[in-house]
Amino acid sequence: MSTLNMDLSNYRDLLKQYIRTQDETALYQAEQFSKLSMQQNISPEEIINVHIQALQELYPELPEGIKSSMNFLLEAMISYGLAYQEFQSLREQQLALKSEISVAASMQQTLLTTVKPEVEGLDIGAISIPANQMNGDYHHFVQNDDNKLGIAIADVIGKGIPAALAMSMIKYSMDSIPENRMDPSNILESLNRVVERNVDPSMFITMFYGLYDPSNEKFYYSSAGHEPGFYYNAAEDKFEEIEARGVVLGVTRDTEYRQYERKVNAGDMIIMLTDGVTECRQGDRFIEPEEVLDVIKSYMHLPAQKLVEQVYKHFERLQDFHLRDDFTLIILRKEV
Amino acid sequence: MDFQSCVNINKEWDIVGARQIGRDFARKIGFGTVDQARIATAISELARNIYLYAGTGKICFETIEEIDRKGLVILAVDDGPGIAEISKVMEDGYSTSGGLGAGLPGVKRLMDEFDIISEQEKGTEIKAVKWVR
């Protein structure tokens, strides 16, 4: 209040100057006054009050009607003042929430960190970028004692914090599955039970689990309703969709998942992804699946990690650097 | 507390009566125009809540004088349904008009002191104080 009184004479002088000269300088200073008032949390009705006082000092003979009209205006501004104060406090709350979320996001990062393993004869590339602060996609590499490589890729339908919480649960459940039960179908079946028991029915989790066995060069896989990946057949220079049927996790308790297998030949690639890749949008248009493959093809000469990074960069740019969905892409290439 | 003046709230127009009496009190105590307008707005919010949620009740006014300051007490009393989750109601953005700053959090901002006692099925008593600066 005292700062405002201090400004009253200032305001009166400005007003006087403006009435006399209609000068832009005075208006510019009024703008400064307005900004300063907001910084000091001075509400509009107080400014109107200052105006009334200044007016009365400048025109002691001010008609009664004008005076009343100014009081009327003051009354009419009260709610704006309140809304402004509420806005201030909501903004503070929002800042607090934001920093809380970023702490949670970095915790999630730490929790879900997965190390891209070195497997002889395999070139591996993996990238996972969240659309918002928290990632609703999940991928994880598991390397067993017998040198087999497990790859999990999952997507929670839904974004943000609930999705991220569900993912942390998946990760811990996976860690607790015994090593001798690491077949893709087994893994999906036990995760399905965990999700069915613990996750709200309105939340769906899709997952693809693949297991590469270097001893026989075979790839075993099962899918729980996950976005189909692609297989690149080097001998024929052709991409094909990896077909795998299975319902999303958590629908019914005793779901069984079929396990598929295929022989991986030199130069072949296994491409696993989430719908953040296939459902990229350019303006209002969803891209065609072929476009993803075309882009992969154009960078195929690169090492797998460079390849996935270039594909990401391509689609990031295509979407004006604003991801709408979490983006995860994993590529395994059998070296020649 | 022995209140100097009360206004019964039964119909919407009683809100205007409560504002009028509250403003007269405020002027006599020595509140400036801005604070008078704020007090009137607080009274509106309290009285409208009584009218809307309790049906009937009253708004009472009292001057308080301490050695070094003077103020106005507003008391809103009803025996309506009561407020179940007071802390929820006091959150910004909770009121039906959400995000417009009005409602009970607004009353708290407009006044210097604010207190609610409410019991479900029994009623609500809201006390708000403003000091002359």
Ligand SMILES: Nc1ncnc2c1ncn2[C@@H]1O[C@H](COP(=O)(O)OP(=O)(O)OP(=O)(O)O)[C@@H](O)[C@H]1O
């Ligand atoms: N006297 C009362 N008796 C019972 N319930 C009340 C009373 N006053 C408020 N409430 C409850 O508290 C809620 C919040 O009141 P508040 O005045 O903050 O907002 P509102 O009345 O919903 O919306 P607004 O006042 O912004 O138009 C009300 O919706 C009502 O449920």
Ligand SMILES: [Mg+2]
């Ligand atoms: Mg209300």
